[in-house]
Amino acid sequence: MNEIFSGGRQPIIRIKNVVREYQIHEGNINTALQGVTLDVYAGEFLAITGHSGSGKTTLLNLIGLIDKPDKGEIWIGDRNVGELNEKEKEDLRLKSTAFIFQFFNLIDNYTALENIVFQLQLQGYAGRPARKKAFEVLDFLGLKALADLYPQVLSGGEQQRIAAGRAIAKDSTIILADEPTAHLDSKNSQNLISLLRDINLRFKKTIILVTHEEAYARQADRMVVLQDGRIDRIESIKTETMLK
Amino acid sequence: MSLNRFFVLVSYAFRDVSKSRVVLVLTVISLSAAFAAMLLSTSILDGFKQTLVDGAVGWLSHLVIAPSGDRNSIKNVDDVVEALNSIENVESFSIRSYAMISIKYDDRTFIPYRAMGVNEFNEGETTSLPYRITSGEFIKSSKPKNAVFGITLADGVKEEEFDKKIIEIGEKVEVSTTKGKKKDYKVAGIIDAKTFLPNLIMVLPKKELEKLDDTRKNSEIVVRLKDPDKIEETKELIKNKNLSVSVATWHEKSGFIDDIITAVSFITGLISKLMVASVFLITSIVIFINVLQKRKQLGIIKSMGASNRFVVGIYIFEAAIYSVLSYTLGFLIFMLIHFYSIENPNPMLIGDFRTAFNFNNFINSLIILIAASIGGSIVPAYVAAKTNIVDVIRGSV
Numbered sequence: 001m002n003e004i005f006s007g008g009r010q011p012i013i014r015i016k017n018v019v020r021e022y023q024i025h026e027g028n029i030n031t032a033l034q035g036v037t038l039d040v041y042a043g044e045f046l047a048i049t050g051h052s053g054s055g056k057t058t059l060l061n062l063i064g065l066i067d068k069p070d071k072g073e074i075w076i077g078d079r080n081v082g083e084l085n086e087k088e089k090e091d092l093r094l095k096s097t098a099f100i101f102q103f104f105n106l107i108d109n110y111t112a113l114e115n116i117v118f119q120l121q122l123q124g125y126a127g128r129p130a131r132k133k134a135f136e137v138l139d140f141l142g143l144k145a146l147a148d149l150y151p152q153v154l155s156g157g158e159q160q161r162i163a164a165g166r167a168i169a170k171d172s173t174i175i176l177a178d179e180p181t182a183h184l185d186s187k188n189s190q191n192l193i194s195l196l197r198d199i200n201l202r203f204k205k206t207i208i209l210v211t212h213e214e215a216y217a218r219q220a221d222r223m224v225v226l227q228d229g230r231i232d233r234i235e236s237i238k239t240e241t242m243l244k
Numbered sequence: 245m246s247l248n249r250f251f252v253l254v255s256y257a258f259r260d261v262s263k264s265r266v267v268l269v270l271t272v273i274s275l276s277a278a279f280a281a282m283l284l285s286t287s288i289l290d291g292f293k294q295t296l297v298d299g300a301v302g303w304l305s306h307l308v309i310a311p312s313g314d315r316n317s318i319k320n321v322d323d324v325v326e327a328l329n330s331i332e333n334v335e336s337f338s339i340r341s342y343a344m345i346s347i348k349y350d351d352r353t354f355i356p357y358r359a360m361g362v363n364e365f366n367e368g369e370t371t372s373l374p375y376r377i378t379s380g381e382f383i384k385s386s387k388p389k390n391a392v393f394g395i396t397l398a399d400g401v402k403e404e405e406f407d408k409k410i411i412e413i414g415e416k417v418e419v420s421t422t423k424g425k426k427k428d429y430k431v432a433g434i435i436d437a438k439t440f441l442p443n444l445i446m447v448l449p450k451k452e453l454e455k456l457d458d459t460r461k462n463s464e465i466v467v468r469l470k471d472p473d474k475i476e477e478t479k480e481l482i483k484n485k486n487l488s489v490s491v492a493t494w495h496e497k498s499g500f501i502d503d504i505i506t507a508v509s510f511i512t513g514l515i516s517k518l519m520v521a522s523v524f525l526i527t528s529i530v531i532f533i534n535v536l537q538k539r540k541q542l543g544i545i546k547s548m549g550a551s552n553r554f555v556v557g558i559y560i561f562e563a564a565i566y567s568v569l570s571y572t573l574g575f576l577i578f579m580l581i582h583f584y585s586i587e588n589p590n591p592m593l594i595g596d597f598r599t600a601f602n603f604n605n606f607i608n609s610l611i612i613l614i615a616a617s618i619g620g621s622i623v624p625a626y627v628a629a630k631t632n633i634v635d636v637i638r639g640s641v
Contacts, residue, residue, distance in 0.1 A: 066547055066633040086552065094549025105544045109259040121252040122549050166548070 011039035012173065012206055013063055018072035020058050020229075032058040034229040035072070040208060042173065045200040047209045047217035050226035056210040057178055059226070063208060064176045065093045076174075094123060098167035102179035104159040106151040112162045113138065113147040119166045137165045141195070157188030161195065168199055175199065177209045181216060193219050253554060256545075257561040260538065271530045272570045275523055275617070279574030282519040282609045284581060285512040290600035291585070293505055299439030299595045300498040302372035305338075306475055307467040308497050309482065312490050320487060321462045327485045333469050333478045336369035338362055340464040341450055343457035348418040349401045349411065357397060359419070359446045361453025370468045373437060373447075380413040380433030388452040390432035391417070394443035398434050410434060419446070421457040438595035516609070520616045527566065527620030531559050535628040542628055543636030552629035559628055563621030567614050575606075 020033040033055045040046050040063075048056045061067035062074055065081060074081040076096055084092065098119075099105075106115050116134035117127075125133065138144045141161050151159055160180055167175045177196060181189035193209075193216045200207045209220060217223045218237055225232045261268055311318050318324055321339060328334050340362050346355035364383055368374040374382040383392050393401075398410040401417070411417070411431050420426045429448070437443050454461050469478055475493050482491045495501070535542070542555060582599045589596035 061634050064547070090549065090551040093547070094551075099547045101544075101547075105540070105547075107541060107544060109256075109263050109541075118252065118256070118545075119548050121248065122545075122554075124246065124248060126248050127251070170549075 010042070012042040012044075012077060013038075013040035014073075014075040015039070015059070015063070016073040016075070018059075018062060018069045018074060020055070020062065020067070021070050032229055033062075033069070036226075036229070036231055037072075038224060038231065038234075040174075040206060042206055043200070043204050044222065045197060045207045045209070045220045047211060047220035047223045048226060049211055049214055049217040049223060050232070052212065054226040055229040056212070056226055058229075060176050060178050060208060060210045063174070064097045064099055065089050066099075096172050097174045097176055098170040098172045100160070100163045100167050100175065100177040100180045102182040104151070104156065104163050104183075106159055106162055106166075108151050111148050111150055112143065112154065112158075112165075115151070115162055116166050116169045119170050123171055133169055134165075137169045140168070141165050155188075156183050157185070157191065160184060160188070160192055164192065164195055164199065168203060168205070172205075174206045174208065177207065179210055179212070181211060181213065189213075189216065249554070250557075253557045254561055257558050257565060260534065260558065261562050261565050264534070264537070267530060267533065268566075268569075271526065271566050272573060274526050275566060275570030275613075276572075276574035276577060278519045278523050278526070279571045279609065279613055280577040280581070282516050282613065283574070283578040283606060284599065285515040285519075286605045286609065287578070287582060287599040287601055289505075289508050289512040290602050290605065291598050292508055293501075294600050295438070295592070295595035295597050296498075296501045296504060299437065300494050300501060302376070303437055303439050303442050304494040304497055305370050305466040306469040306472050306494055307479055307482070308492050308494065309465040309467065310490050310492070311463060312488050316460045316463055318462045318465065318489055320489075321465075324465060324487050324489060327482065327487055328465070328467060331478060331481055333471055333474050333481075335468040335470045336366065337465050337467040338366035338370040339450070339462050340367075340466065341453050341458070342460040342463050343453055344422055345446065345456075346420045347397075347401055347446065348420065349415070352401075353420075354401055356422075357446060358444065359448055359453055359456075360442075361448050361450035363450050370466055373435065373442060376435050376437045377433045378436045380431070382433055382435075383447050383449050385449045385451065387432065388449050389428070389430055390449075391419075391429040392433040392435055392447040393431055394445050394447075395434055395436040396440075396443040397446060398431075400444075419456065423457050423459075425456050427456060516612075520612055523613050523616040524620040527563050527617045528624060530566070531563060531621045531624040532627070534562065535559065535624045539628075539631055539636045542631045543633045546631065546633050555629040555631070556622075556625040559621050559625035560618060563617045564614075567617040570617075571610055571613060 015036055015038040018033055018036045019031065022030045022032055024030050036055070036059060048059060050056050058067065062069055069082070076092060079092065081089065107118060110118055113131070113134050116137055117130045120130035120133055121127070135144065135147070138147055141164070143158065143161055143165065146154060146158060146162070151162070154162065180192055184192060196207050196209060197219060199205055209217070211217050221237060223235045223237055225235070309318065309324060328337050340360055342361070343359045344356045345359045346353055347357055362383070364374060364385060377392070378395065380392070383390055393411060395410065399405060399408065402409045402411045413431055413433065415431045416428050417431065418426055418428050435442065435447070469475060479491050479493060546555065582601055585599040589598045
C-alpha cells in the first residue's frame with residue numbers, strides 16, 4: 001500500500017521496527033509500541049487511529065522528538081534521530097516539527113497573536129517580521145479579531161485554531177496533531193479537520209493526525225490503524241478514492 | 245544565543261514574573277529587606293567606626309609625642325618644637341602638661357583624677373576639645389582660676405555617679421595636688437569630648453597647672469597633620485630626628501577601637517552571611533515554585549523548539565529581574581533609614597552615632613547578593629530545563 005501511495009517519492013519520515021516500553025508500577029513494563037515500521041511521505045496527510053492505549057500518541061511523540069524509542073530507528077529526512085545529541089534534537093525539533101495538542105496548550109501569559117509571534121521568534125524571526133507573519137496567519141484562520149485576546153477568554157475551538165495557526169506559522173514541514181478534536185464539539189472538530197486539510201494542501205505541510213475518531217481519520221490521505229502497539233492495517237484512502 | 249533570541253527570553257521572563265503578582269511582591273519585599281539589612285549592618289559598622297575614630301582623633305589629633313622610657317616630661321621640648329616646625333606636613337601642635345589631683349566639692353573629696361594643662365589657642369588649632377563644650381566656656385589663659393570639667397568627672401563629683409546630675413557652671417571646687425598644694429577653682433565649662441578619657445579629666449590653663457604641679461610638665465604633644473594619609477611617613481620623619489621621644493599614631497594610642505571594631509565586625513559579618521544565605525534560599529525557593537507551577541508551560545515551549553539553554557536562561561533572568569527590583573527598593577529603604585539617622589543622630593557616650601554610607605560596601609553587597617540570587621536560581625533552572633515534555637504534557641507530573 002505504501003508503494004502505491006508514495007508514487008516514487010522519498011519518505012520524509014522513516015520509522016523502522018520501533019519499540020517503546022514504559023516502566024509502570026512494581027517493575028511491570030508496558031510495551032506501548034512493538035516493532036512499528038512506517039514511512040511518511042512529504043506533503044502527505046496521514047492519520048493514525050486506534051483504540052485508547054494502542055500507541056498512537058507514543059508514536060507521535062517519537063516522531064516529534066519529545067520521546068525516544070527503546071529499540072529501532074527513526075529517520076527524519078536524512079538524519080537518524082537516535083544518533084543525534086540533545087542539542088541537535090532541539091534544533092531538529094525547532095526546524096522540522098510543530099505540535100497541536102489535545103489540550104490546546106497555548107501559553108497563557110501571551111495573547112493569541114503573541115503565541116504565534118513567540119513561536120516565530122524562537123525560530124529566529126525579529127519582532128516586526130514575526131508580528132507581520134503572525135497577523136497573516138490569523139487572517140488566514142479568520143481570527144484577526146482575536147489577536148489581542150488571552151487564551152483564557154477564547155473558546156476551545158478558537159484556542160485550537162490558534163494552536164493550528166502556531167503550527168502553520170512555524171517554518172517546519174511536519175505538523176503533528178495529537179487528538180486535536182478531543183475537547184471540541186462536532187462542528188468545531190470538523191472545522192479543524194477541514195482546516196488541517198486546507199493547511200496540507202495550501203502550505204504543502206506534512207500532517208500526521210492522531211485521532212480515535214475513524215470518521216476524521218478517513219479524511220486523511222492514508223490511515224494507519226494501530227492495535228496493541230502494532231500496525232493492524234494501513235488504508236490509502238486518497239489513492240483508493242482516486243483509483244475508483 | 246542571538247540578540248533577537250535574548251530579547252524573546254527577556255520578554256518571556258518578564259511576563260512570567262509579572263504573572264504571579266503576589267509572589268513577585270512577596271519576593272521583592274523579602275529580598276529588598278535582606279539587602280537593606282545588609283547595607284544597614286555595614287553602615288552601622290562604618291558609622292560606629294567613624295564615631296570612634298572621630299572621638300579619638302578629636303582628642304589625640306593624628307600623632308602623639310611622649311617622653312621616651314619612664315620619663316615624665318619631654319625635657320628637650322624646644323628641640324621637638326623646632327623639629328615639628330620644620331616638617332612640611334605638620335599643620336599644628338599642642339603641648340600638654342598633666343598632673344594627678346584630688347577634687348573636693350561639697351565637703352567630699354574625690355581622688356585621684358587627672359588634670360590637663362593646655363594653651364587654649366594651640367589646643368583649638370590641633371584638636372576638637374575646645375569645640376566640645378556643652379555648657380559654659382573653654383579655659384582661657386587670662387582666667388587662670390577657671391577650670392573645665394569632662395562630663396563624666398562633672399557627673400562623678402555631684403551626688404551619685406552616672407545619675408546625670410552634673411556640677412554646675414560657676415560652682416567652686418578645691419583642687420589638691422600630690423605635692424600638697426591646694427587651690428580653689430571655678431567651674432567655667434563642661435566638655436563632652438565623645439570619647440572616654442578626656443571626659444574624665446579637668447582642664448586648666450597650662451601655666452596654671454604647672455604652678456600647681458610641674459612633675460609632668462610638657463608630657464605630651466599632640467600633632468595635627470595637613471595630610472593624614474601621610475601619617476606613617478611623618479611619624480618616621482619625627483622619629484628620625486633623634487629627639488629621644490616616643491612617637492605614636494592616634495590609632496596606636498587607641499587600641500580599644502580595634503577591639504570594638506573587631507567585635508562589631510564579627511556581628512555584622514555574621515549578619516551579612518546570613519543575609520546572603522537567605523537571599524540564596526529565597527530565590528531558590530521562589531524559582532522552584534515558578535518552575536513547578538509552570539511545568540506544563542515549559543513542556544509547551546520545549547515542544548515548540550525552545551532549547552534547554554533558553555529554559556535555563558528564562559529562570560536566571562527571572563532571578564535577575566527579582567534582583568533589580570528588590571535591590572533598588574532595598575537601596576531606597578536603606579537610604580531613608582540612613583538619612584533619618586543623619587538627621588537624628590543617636591547620642592552615645594562615645595559620640596553622636598550616625599550610619600555611614602560607603603559606596604564600595606554598597607557595590608560589594610550588591611554584587612554578592614546578585615550573585616546569591618543568580619546562584620539560587622541555577623538549580624531550579626536546570627530542573628526546569630530537564631522537564632520531560634511527554635510527562636508534563638500528559639499531566640503525569
